[in-house]
Amino acid sequence: MLKYVLLGFLNYQPLTGYDLELHIRNSTTHFWHARLSQIYMTLKELETEGLVRSEVEAQAKRPDRRVYSLTDAGRAAFFDWLAVPLTERSQAKEPLLLKLFFSAGAGKQAILKQLRIQLDLHIRHQKVYEGDIPDVAADLLNNHPQLQADALMWSAVRDFGARYERLYIAWLEDTIRKIEQDFPETS
Amino acid sequence: MLKYVLLGFLNYQPLTGYDLELHIRNSTTHFWHARLSQIYMTLKELETEGLVRSEVEAQAKRPDRRVYSLTDAGRAAFFDWLAVPLTERSQAKEPLLLKLFFSAGAGKQAILKQLRIQLDLHIRHQKVYEGDIPDVAADLLNNHPQLQADALMWSAVRDFGARYERLYIAWLEDTIRKIEQDFPETS
């Protein structure tokens, strides 16, 4: 799937592997993330498949950069992917819920500690969705005013993220309260 | 991580690979799932690591079953895992959000179709969280009344699932409305 993330961003403009990592980190990270090493590998694969091409650009006072852009085949592959709707619920894996599910034996205090650590993390993370949109997205929109429809989709997805953080925080707060009240003291 | 799921269920009672799949499908599936083939492989690995042991049980009119149970080392490994809190937000991957993020080019009708397919899936799935707890969980509780604290954790996690489904449905409905209103007609 990372292939399509890369094709998707390259459909907007040519970018390097490094740039792509920035875009991913700033806009898709809460529903799709990737390490730089994987991005570089995947770009190579896309190039051997003929979906992207690249050229090296020399820079003064900076390392050379390899700039990737979509080929016609790449653009076609991307739109083919877009055209197929997802007909199943996605089955995510949530390590926190898994650990909590089995945590009764860890004791009341350990459970509360775990929940409070996560509450803190989520509260501190929340500003990502409340604040301005990231610079990379703003720049992209300024440089390509025809991306209004895209911006609508970006904001819908961002809205999901905001709601999700709110749900997570409310659930953590309620669950902390419930455990404090109902969980038996370790004897 | 599947290793800990298996250890966690075996900490309640001895089970076969097939039984474990049933438990997973009925209670952890919305935050952790696994295929039977992987479960069988992982059980073998756990046995070579000395964390579980197994014995074959012959059955009349049914295939033989290999029943796994925790060793002391397995129980210790499980509680070691429980004792370490998760100190990072979990980064899930959500293919639907990814596709929507890039879907502007697919056109208004394709986007609405995708959203409505998912809305239907999530509405039909919702009863899983609204109805009774699954039989496997109820049986476990009836046979082991000392699992009251565990039941509290199970219900907390289940509550998360219910809230998540409600969020998903509300977001899909709101997004459908927004797209209908604001997304430019394909020219």
Next chain:
DNA sequence: TACGCCATGTAACGGGTTACATGATTCA
């Protein structure tokens, strides 16, 4: 008679993570 459940596995493949490796520039 055909489907679903019970029951266990192997083999090939794919996607992703971690660790390793390098090195200049800029800013605090």
Next chain:
DNA sequence: TGAATCATGTAACCCGTTACATGGCGTA
């Protein structure tokens, strides 16, 4: 002087998926 940013890559490993393989029993 040390940390962050820019910039690209390779190799080993691990976890998980898909496909393949088998076969009896109960039930509609």
